[in-house]
Amino acid sequence: MKALMYNGIGQLALQDVPDPESDFVVKVLGCGICGTDLKTYQKGHHLFPPPAILGHEFYGLVEKAPRDCGYSVGDKVVVAPYAECGVCDVCQRDAGSLCAHKHYVEDGAFCERVGISKDYIGRGVFPLKEENDVYTLVEPLACVLNGVEQLNLKPTSRALVVGAGPMGTLFALLFSARGVPVTIVEPAAQRRERIASWGIETCEPGQVKKGVYDTVIIAVNKRELVSEYITLTADAGTVLMFSGLSKDEFVSVEAYSIHYRQVSLKGSFGYAMHHFKEALSLIDAHKETFSKIITHRYPLGRGKEAFDLLASGDALKIVLKP
Ligand SMILES: [Zn+2]
Ligand SMILES: [Zn+2]
Known part of the structure; x- marks a missing residue:
């Protein structure tokens, strides 16, 4: 499959990479470029040493699903990039965004397909009624809701x-x-x-x-x-x-x-799962309002151009579409 590979500061290129091998695979329909992705591209980030596939604000279609997982091929889903453990002291204090035992989606989504482990399906995958790029905003809105809660x-x-x-x-x-x-x-x-x-x-x-x-x-x-x-x-x-x-x-x-x-x-930093779920229902209720934030859409192959545009300050949210 094609992936927009981050190969170091200022370097992004479309490359061929192996398809994910997971039992649950989501075909990416859109992935938003986040401030963190931009910061990594411009200055590097200790959490994302190159080469790496960035991107965590995505939604897509289920392309492969194990039996009895609750999803079938063709279902539309949004995926939270992480989910807190829910049982540690920090989680018990209602600060799930700071959980030190989070479960993660292991791969970035500036690519055609993302593999998700079986035990993550019930934690961070949510069904969608329609295909709409506005669902790339669920994660950033979840972070905003955590802020509002403070x-x-x-x-x-x-x-x-x-x-x-x-x-x-x-x-x-x-x-x-x-x-x-x-x-x-x-x-x-x-x-x-x-x-x-x-x-x-x-x-x-x-x-x-x-x-x-x-x-x-x-x-x-x-x-x-x-x-x-x-x-x-x-x-x-x-x-x-x-x-x-x-x-x-x-x-x-x-x-x-x-x-x-x-x-x-x-x-405030990040989100907890209840923010993610609330963000999803808010976006469902106010699709047109939140869609205004998406000012540009780019094909994955022009990803570097999209990052440079975002860096210039002339765009709000840019969605990359494989
Ligand atoms: Zn983000
Ligand atoms: Zn926890």
Whole structure:
């Protein structure tokens, strides 16, 4: 089969690789390019040493299935890239996204077929009613739902999302779908215009009024933004560090906001299975709304071009189609 192989920083090429040998095989219909995939392509990643097939936001058709697994050939499915163990201490504390005993889909999905082990079928494979690229967004939306769970949302909450990249935009669409008033702050005029055309309020950095927003999402990986927005957050509000920062980075916070104004600083990483299931039903209910995030589709063979486009900042979500 054909696969888009990551052969090192800045290197992606369509190559022939052996077909998966698993009993359960999914023919990939679409796989979204994630921020992590882009970071790996641009800077390398300790979890994905080359050569490797990247891609984990995928859906497809069952091409091979063992007897009595609950699926038949031709069924449409979405596959979670991992599932927590559900029994360890961390899982028992409801923090499945941090489970150290996760079960994984072993192979990447920027290719024609993905093999899935028999014991993973019941954990991370879910049936779909139709073929639609919007299902590549289940995993990123699941991560957003984990972020939202960390917030102390109230009926009177007003949200501010910092950064109109794909994840910031997903947060904004989710808040709108739930009736939470939301504003997105973004320096790039082109991105602001796109979001504004969907009826979401936007503003430029420097225009954010202090004390208006009690829910602030940092969806850009710049630590100085965390410091800046803590002081702007309303009393008793919450700031969520959604974008990842590296281990050697430190964030300075204004002590007055934390103590005298009871502003909380939280973080979130990944998803747990209940977020994945909730994301799937939300996408089923709001297909058209979430589809707006997908701005481009590319054939697998033009994958490198798609990664370069994503790096330029001109696209939101790009789906690669084998
Ligand atoms: Zn992802
Ligand atoms: Zn666990």
